[in-house]
Amino acid sequence: MDFINKHTIVPHFLAVLSFYLLVVTYFSPLVFDGKMMFQTDILQWEGSAKELLDYRESTGEEALWTNRMFGGMPAYLIHLDPKGDITNTLLKVITLGLPHPISALFFGMTSMYLLLLGFRIRSLIAVLGAWGFAFNTFNFLSLEAGHNAKIWAVCLIPLLLTGVHLAFHGKKLPGLALTALAVLLQLKFNHLQITYYTLILVIGYGVAQLLVFFREKRLPEFAKITGFLLAAAVLGGLGNLARLSSVLEYGAFSIRGESNLQETGQNSSGLDRDYAFSWSNGKLETFTLLIPNYFGGASQQALPEDSKSEQALRAQGADPAQINQFVQNAPTYWGDQPFTGGPIYGGVILVFFFVLGLFFAPPPYRNAFLTLTLLSLMLSWGKNLAWFNFTLFDYLPGYNKFRAVSMALGITLFLIPLLGALGLENLLQQPQNPQTKKGFFMALGTTVGLLLLGVIIAFGLDFQGTASAGYPDWLQRALKADRQHLLLSDTYRSLFFIGGAALLIGLVRYKVLQSRWALLGVGLLILVDVWTVNRRYLNEESFTENPSAxxxxxxxxxxxxxxxxxxxxxxxxxxxxxxxxxxxxxxxxxxxxxxxxxxxxxxxxxxxxxxxxxxxxxxxxxxxxxxxxxxxxxxxxxxxxxxxxxxxxxxNPEANGPAWFPEQIIPVGSNKEEIGELAEMNTKIEATFTPADGESVPPPGSGQLSLKSRGPNHLHYVAQVNSAGLAVFSEIYYPKGWEAFVNGEETEIHRVNYLLRGIVLPEGEVEVEMVFRPESYYRTRTLSAIFQYAVVLLLLLSGYLEIKTRFRA
Structure with a gap:
């Protein structure tokens, strides 16, 4: 578990260099040519964040509210960079200046390498595990889509488990420091669904450690370490107080909070079940971990040259341009999801090593990581394992806030190389005997058997996808043949990579080849495997000069x-x-x-x-x-x-304008009644009002209202009020942060028309100001920065003491 000593600096340097070079090479158009990835979700983010970025550039301040989305919403759900926050600088330093978001892959490899070293795995095997972890298709498909926060959250999982593992194995201060850092950074990216899965993972690992400490009669020590780890996690979390407090406060008013119009059979809070489970991985889609094109790849994917579909279209006399258009964007996918950008492929060699781990990894880790892997797969199946996942959705605290449950595969693809590296390391340490030989060949046979089982099952199905249901029978038959071809081609491909890796490891076991050369050969096979599959989906065509422009x-x-x-x-x-x-x-x-x-x-x-x-x-x-x-x-x-x-x-000449006086106030007693009224009434002359207990309905006001100045956080109106009463403003009502001042005196903002703001104005010349000052942000902003510096100081102190100890030895 010695990360740093006089003899390991060069291997560690070469390992980190390989991570850097791999990222730079794959993404060379981005690094060297100044190109950018065409990421759909990032373009969406740019559109939604434009007002916020412009406001910061012109004023130097943060816009905490934006009027650009859904009539208005808190801006910290879109973008927030609090004053004093040092996490962006910290990330630049620890990723050696690599551009966002590909810096996440470099950091993911580095942190996975640290984790595997912490499990006493030799440097070369740790490098292979790190390569496989970062270069799976889950990460690359997410990059192409623009799910950058998700990738960062996943790539921080190894760092967090490194800290927890070190704390339980005699390295308390470094473990606590890394735990605090990992929590700080993962929460920064505000992908709470991945954080939720990470918590499940850490709890599973903790249970395994609890059993070990129980058998060794060291429960007081376990409790002490757990307490310190919780403190470190809290410290990292406090570094995000300004972000988290505002976001968590908003959660109660978002679609993840309590329903305003609860229907029979619907959850009182959280997402709608159908919405949450719309992206559920099919049970059989688990075979894509071994065979990339098991279900045809992406929803639309290019077919091989002279495919059956091309032949069929040609035979029907189709126009060459139409044929080319079809075969370049053929509906190859025939799985359960509405659509997909590509398969979740973990690298068949790593899956083979994972199976080796079932035979050779230390039992506490084997049992914990196998259980967690099965759990992550079950979570990813969503509605396809309804009895299990619907129960969790209804009863597991917080779980009904998340959607796209196939995202749990990010945990699967972390555990596969982790247990795989443990299995390979322990196999190579075992003496050559009949039991070891039997375990090796059983692991090989099991992996090959899974491949063949997948093929048999697939051919028992009809290769019929919903996307091709409207095509004529002759074209559907051709598509079926092409899907079969894609599956078989990738099956042969997977068999080749498994065979190559097994041969190299076998040569080591029989002392024909030194382990370092065999492992380098295996590493090359892993890279060729994952690299070429990723190139199907993220390649030169994915980069462009300036997609935003x-x-x-x-x-x-x-x-x-x-x-x-x-x-x-x-x-x-x-x-x-x-x-x-x-x-x-x-x-x-x-x-x-x-x-x-x-x-x-x-x-x-x-x-x-x-x-x-x-x-x-x-x-x-x-x-x-x-x-x-x-x-x-x-x-x-x-x-x-x-x-x-x-x-x-x-x-539209009938738009009501920024603010107006209604002529009639309609009292309502429930949300359902109010939204029903809203659908029927004339909003220019009528307004709904929900009186609180003991509150009277205000009279309608009259006069003239106009907007004098505006900004994301501030609105200024002037009015000539002829008769005192309620005025309606075309602004979205949000009770946590908006304050109103009438002639300088704070005044209550009422919710009217289901989701607009209403203010009772006095007679005469009136000035109305609305200011967005959420306490949840302002009271925590400075504290966040203080706790961030505390995390960095803890990290520097632990690093200094570790280096001092190692080089003194």
Whole structure:
């Protein structure tokens, strides 16, 4: 467990150098040519964060609220860089200046290497495990999609387990320091679903250690170490107080919080079950860990030259251009998920080593890591293992806040190289005897047997995917043959890599080849294997000069709306609630975010979508019924966008504006009653109000209201109020942070019209200011920075003492 001593510096240096060179080589267009990856989700983020980044650049301050998404929402759900935060600098240092997000892969390899060294695994095997961990398709497909926070969260798992493992094995101070650092950084990336899975992993490891300490009658020591580790984790968590406190506070008001309109059979809080389990890995898709194209690869993937589909299309007399278009984007995937960017492939050699671990790894680790691997697979199956996962969803605390449960495969792909490296190391340490020989060949036979079993099962199915259901029978038969070919080709490929690795390890066991050369050969096979599979999905075509410039280039429609400098919102009727390009330029009715406000989600589902669809249907008939979109009007929707051409912009003359006085107040007693009223009423002259116990319904006010100035965190209105009463503002109501001041005196903000703000104004000339000052952020910002520095000091102290001890020896 000696990370640093006089004899290991060179191997460690070469290991880290290999990690750096691998990342730089694979992503050379990004590193050397200044190109960027076309990451869909990152482009969505850029659109949603544009207002925030512009505000920081112009003022030096953080925008904590944004009006660009879903009518308005807290900005710290999109982007936040608190003053005094040092985590970005820290990441630059420990990743040697590599650009984001590929720096995560380098860090993942480095931390996995440290973890395997902590398990007393020789440097060469630790390098192989690190390569396999970082270069699985889970990470690369996530990179292509733009799930950068998820990749970072996964790549920090080894560092966290390194800290925990060291603390339980005599290295308390380094262990605590690494634990605090890992928690600090993982929570920084705010991917709480991966953090949740990481917690399950650490608990599983802790149970294994508890059993060991129990057998050795050292339970007081176990309790002491556990207490210190919890303290270290809390220290790392406190370094994210400003981020976490605000996000957790918001959670109660998001779609992951309590439902406002609970239906019979629906959870009172958390996500809808169907939504949460929409991306559930098929049970048989587990075979993609061994055979990449087991289920055809990606939803759309290029077919080999002269494929059966190409032949069939040619025989039918199809146009060459149509044939080329089809074979380059063929619906090869036939699995259970709605669509996929590619298979989750862990490297068949690493799976073989994982099976070796079942025979040769120390029992405490074997049992713990096998159990956790099976658990992660079961979690990833989601609705395909309904009895198990629905029970967890209903009863496991916090689990109903997450979706895309196939993400649990990130834990699977961490455990495979971990147990695999343990298995290989312990095999090579075993003396050559019949029992060792038997274990080796049983592991080899089991892995090959799993491959063959997968093929037999697949051929027992029909290779029929939902994506190709509408094609004629002759084309479906051709697609079936192509899917069979893809599966068989990758099966032969996997057999080749397993055979090559088994041969090299066998030569070591029979003393024909030195272990270092055999391990280098195995490492080369692992790299060729994962590298070539990743190239199917993330290759030269994935890099471009400047995807943002192309994606956000102002269209004729954008330029037309940009001429208007007033305050308004825009509805893009083309997939409005799953796109953030509109948010790049305008305050949008729609947006793209997985944690929108629950009240806004209710509005979308119950009112906005039906209202929008009715408007579009009438508009197609030549009737632009702006009076019929009363809820869009109350959200100050001045422009409706139906494309990128100038004539695709429609001006709504009925938009209510930034603020107005209603003529009638409708008291309501429940959310269901209120949203029902909202769908029927004239929002310009009517407003709903939910009185609290003992509260009277305010009278409607009258007069003139106008917006004087605006910013993300601040709104300033002036009014001439003829009669005192309620005014309605076209701003989204959020009770945690918005403060209102009427003529300098703080005044209550009421929730009206289900999700808008209302303020009772006095008669006369009135100034109204709304300021967003969430206490959860401001009271913790300085504390966060202090705790971050404490983590760094703990890390430096432990490193200094460790180096001092090692070089004194």
């Amino acid at each position: 192309q994606h956000f280039a102002a269209s004729a429609a954008d330029r037309k709306i940009l001429q208007d400098t007033a305050y308004f919102r825009v509805l893009n009727v083309q997939n409005p609630f799953n796109e953030a390009r509109t948010s790049y330029y305008f305050n949008s009715i729609g947006g793209y975010h997985g944690a929108k406000m629950s009240r806004y989600r209710d509005l979308i589902e119950r009112v906005l979508t039906p209202e929008m669809n009715r408007f579009i249907q009438k508009a197609q008939e030549g009737n632009f019924d702006y009076q019929g979109i009363q809820v869009l009007n109350m959200l100050n929707t001045k422009y409706i966008l139906a494309g990128r051409a100038e004539n695709a912009v429609f001006t």
